[in-house]
Amino acid sequence: MSEAALKVLKEVFGHAGFRGAQADIVQHVAGGGDALVLMPTGGGKSLCYQVPALLRSGTAVVVSPLIALMQDQVAAMTQLGVRAAFLNSTLDLEQVREVERSLLDGTLDLLYVAPERLNTPRCLDLLSHIRPALFAIDEAHCVAQWGHDFRPEYLQLSVLHERFPDVPRIALTATADPATRDEIIDRLALHDARVFVSSFDRPNIRYTIVDKDDARKQLLRFIRTEHPDDAGIVYCLSRKKVDETAEWLVAQGLKALPYHAGMDAATRAAHQARFQREEGLIVVATIAFGMGIDKPDVRFVAHLDLPRSIEGYYQETGRAGRDGGAADAWMAYGLADVVQQRRFIDQSEGSEAFRRISGSKLDALLGLCETAQCRRVHLLAYFGEEGAPCGNCDNCLSPPETWDASVASQKALSAIYRTGQRFGAGHLIDVLRGKDGERIRQWAHDQLSVYGIGKAEDEHHWRSVFRQLVALGLARVDHESYGALVLTEAARPVLRGERTVMMRRIPERTKEAARRTRSPSPVSMEGVDANLLAALKAWRLEEARTQSVPAYVILHDSTLVELARQRPDDLEGLADIPGFGARKVERYGDALVELLGGFGG
């Protein structure tokens, strides 16, 4: 690795070393090569173009669709002493002229541009009067036409290669699948680019999938015990549920805001901006709340409804813990979720092929929900990566028992069959448990041989059995008859006693234990005075307010924690703390040394 790159990394960004593939990428791009970078969220993509931008002469041009974030990105760069500006539709003409002037004067290191702006003749002409240091194409998967973030303006970015063949280009994305990768290479003419694929593991995220019981209460308990003052995202499927859940959380005394496509644009933007800037805010959202979130300190992502696929789940949960600190991906999942998702698929307008693909994606996700193995191993395997059990997911921390559910399955499947394959799980459970009631009598279900054969177990047990039967493909949900459970071909050998069925069960005991024992988080709090940390946060909040930038732009949480632990008593000591570049030491050093010194020992 070149000395110069390390020097920039240390002096400007305050980091001691590069992570993973960063060093290779920086060297390659700084040397004039094209690159395609596939790295998970939080992997550290930004440095891959920011460091070469400072190493090469001229202005680096960063194309990004995330207009709402550009101001904060520029603010963060300015804090580091990097000369940065942006061009997008939020600027008035005078502001645009000013940016253009600095660009032509050669006084900018970095220029962020919205793609629709870059494609204009005015902008391309402007760029031809300077020599761009490099082009960085962020969120490069936006060029993929069948992807969910497709932006038509991205297709035109191939013009960069045609107009500026000698300027190195680096395209970056956190979307992992090979099809998208190929499409990016094709559409952006990156055939000669070196491709850097990082592991998509996010070791600091703890995955937990719980059986849905009373989802809201479970969520509240999770937030109160694990993340009482933290920023987080709660995903729901419908707008109505988003509104209701946000309202409910507020009624429980939490700071929560709704976000969905049914709200007017201004309110939506306001809620996103508050999430980005305030601390400890929860946003309850549909998946419309997605790409535009660049907040590094989201401590949890919770799913109250099942996503549609593992890709979706991974992308959504990936928004947690970008700063590398401990974070949670928590989901409550039950049979009703499976019923709902299957209905979406069955009732969708799509072609037969589309429905088949959606169905198998859902099956893959159910496999993740029902696995007794390490969640991370399962997730990474889906993306083609191998790994060892992680020790940081619910299944690793409190391994579920598997039990021989063959007899229970026979009972449940018989109940479906004997009642004519016309009833949902609720009624079937009543039949099995020998409950009395109007519906039971109306259908004379108390006369059936299966009536009461499941008395020994409680409702919770049977709900879990039916859910797993569906997940295992032994029963399926029939939407023609309002969510009734019907048998599949695969049920036959089970009913005949020719096939063993294994199911998972989480023992109550370990459920409790798992909640109480947090594994050591990547950011250890050992030797950190909580009062001092609070004082540092208060100082940061004040700075952030005065400068009207998000708090993390001033200093990251992990930097504050290190400050509180190491308590440097001079500027030199301060410069050794990760996250302190020369400019930040200069700007905040005296105030911080004084604050730390005044805090006693």
Ligand code: ADP
């Ligand atoms: P991405 O864009 O891939 O989601 P970012 O570029 O936002 O990730 O980086 C995620 C976090 O990791 C940021 O807080 C950043 O400061 C930090 N980071 C990145 N590279 C390094 C490094 N080499 N050393 C220390 N921290 C780093």
Ligand code: ZN
């Ligand atoms: Zn694990």
